[in-house]
Amino acid sequence: MLDIGEVAERTGLAPSALRFYEKKGLLESSGRNGLRRTYEPEVLHRLELINCARRAGFSIAEISRFLVATPDDTVLRAKMAEKAKVLDEDIARLQRMRDSLEHAATCTHEPLVECPDFKRTLAP
Structure with a gap:
C-alpha cells in the first residue's frame, strides 16, 4: 500500500490533485492509514494514463468516461x-x-x- 504522500512523490502530483482526481471518480483510495489516504500500487499506472491523457488535451470528463468505457460504448x-x-x-x-x-x-x-x-x- 502507498500513502498519499508516497503517490504524490512518485508521480510529481500534489496531494490535492490526487484528492481532486478521487473526488472526480478517476481514482479510488483503498483506505486510510491514520488520517492519510492509501492506494494500491496500481494507482501509479492509472495516474500515468491520466497524466498522458491530460497532456494530450483530454478533459477530466473525457478521461472519466474513457476509464469506464466498454466495447459496447x-x-x-x-x-x-x-x-x-x-x-x-x-x-x-x-x-x-x-x-x-x-x-x-x-x-x-x-x-x-x-x-x-x-x-x-x-x-x-
Missing part, C-alpha cells in the same frame, strides 16, 4: 477515434516544428525564419 469509441485523428494531426505539426528547429539550430541564413529550408519543413 459505440458513441465513446467514435469520439476516441476522432480524438486519435486530432492527435495524429498534432503529432505531424509538432514533428514539422521539431524538424524546423533542428534545421534552424545549424542554419546560417539571415534571418533564420526566412530560410527556404526552414519554411519548407514547416509546410504541411
Whole structure:
C-alpha cells in the first residue's frame, strides 16, 4: 500500500490533485492509514494514463468516461477515434516544428525564419 504522500512523490502530483482526481471518480483510495489516504500500487499506472491523457488535451470528463468505457460504448469509441485523428494531426505539426528547429539550430541564413529550408519543413 502507498500513502498519499508516497503517490504524490512518485508521480510529481500534489496531494490535492490526487484528492481532486478521487473526488472526480478517476481514482479510488483503498483506505486510510491514520488520517492519510492509501492506494494500491496500481494507482501509479492509472495516474500515468491520466497524466498522458491530460497532456494530450483530454478533459477530466473525457478521461472519466474513457476509464469506464466498454466495447459496447459505440458513441465513446467514435469520439476516441476522432480524438486519435486530432492527435495524429498534432503529432505531424509538432514533428514539422521539431524538424524546423533542428534545421534552424545549424542554419546560417539571415534571418533564420526566412530560410527556404526552414519554411519548407514547416509546410504541411
